[in-house]
Amino acid sequence: MSQPCIICVAITGSLPTKENNPAVPITIAEQIESTHEAFEAGATIAHCHVRDDEGKPTSDPQRFARLKEGLEKHCPGMIVQLSTGGRSGAGQARGGMLPLRPDMASLSVGSNNFPTRVYENPPDLVDWLASEMVVHGVKPEIEAFDLSHILKAHEMWKRGQLRDRPYVQFVMGVKNAMPADRNVFDYYVATVKRLFGDNAPWCAAGIGSNQIVLNEWAISAGGHARTGMEDNVRLDRTRLAPSNAALVQRAAALCQQYGRPVASWQQAREILGIPVKA
Numbered sequence: 001m002s003q004p005c006i007i008c009v010a011i012t013g014s015l016p017t018k019e020n021n022p023a024v025p026i027t028i029a030e031q032i033e034s035t036h037e038a039f040e041a042g043a044t045i046a047h048c049h050v051r052d053d054e055g056k057p058t059s060d061p062q063r064f065a066r067l068k069e070g071l072e073k074h075c076p077g078m079i080v081q082l083s084t085g086g087r088s089g090a091g092q093a094r095g096g097m098l099p100l101r102p103d104m105a106s107l108s109v110g111s112n113n114f115p116t117r118v119y120e121n122p123p124d125l126v127d128w129l130a131s132e133m134v135v136h137g138v139k140p141e142i143e144a145f146d147l148s149h150i151l152k153a154h155e156m157w158k159r160g161q162l163r164d165r166p167y168v169q170f171v172m173g174v175k176n177a178m179p180a181d182r183n184v185f186d187y188y189v190a191t192v193k194r195l196f197g198d199n200a201p202w203c204a205a206g207i208g209s210n211q212i213v214l215n216e217w218a219i220s221a222g223g224h225a226r227t228g229m230e231d232n233v234r235l236d237r238t239r240l241a242p243s244n245a246a247l248v249q250r251a252a253a254l255c256q257q258y259g260r261p262v263a264s265w266q267q268a269r270e271i272l273g274i275p276v277k278a
């Protein structure tokens, strides 16, 4: 039987609004409900950002704490991954939630362009975020917006700055960053295998209409898949996604098509080496 596929749902992000799609969960209560539906549809990692009362991105640890608590209560076993990437330029405030000891946190290890700005990840901030994750027992997910980010993660691992073998996510299709290019994708996969071993788990995410493309590339190539409204709010050109769960179902259908069982939360934790925290 082929390796189970972990489906990560990125429920909210820092950009999508109710104007883009009314189903985007913004309040903590909406986020918990939307994640619960996605969990029932097969997602086993919840990638989370939080918003303030005006719907703007924030790194407020108290909001992250309420969300984490709600997810642990309503989605028992699901891996909670908090984003440290949502507020470029905010400095160490981006890691203020790490003492909450979530299962995972996203970690960007280099800078690149975003649609309208620079996504700033200066070396001293990257080192600090990584060290905080070690201190608090948080497994990082390396967000690779560029090939150099995969090699940087390898260097950090060799230096002992990461808890264990990096779990890398390729992010493709962000305007002004790496497009969804199949040759580059194949080289990313080959690079992960060369640096971290043939069995090293990896994941991929595509933005907008590239979401389903990257889901298919990752699932068919033995990787894990990220979906959700952070990256894409549509099913196709004419239809909005009715929920995060609908996007998870779309990824789960691809798993079935390629003979990959959808990972249970127990399998996801085993693959990633994340025990349930006491």
Ligand SMILES: [Zn+2]
Binding pocket: 010, 013, 014, 047, 048, 049, 083, 085, 086, 230
């Ligand atoms: Zn995110």
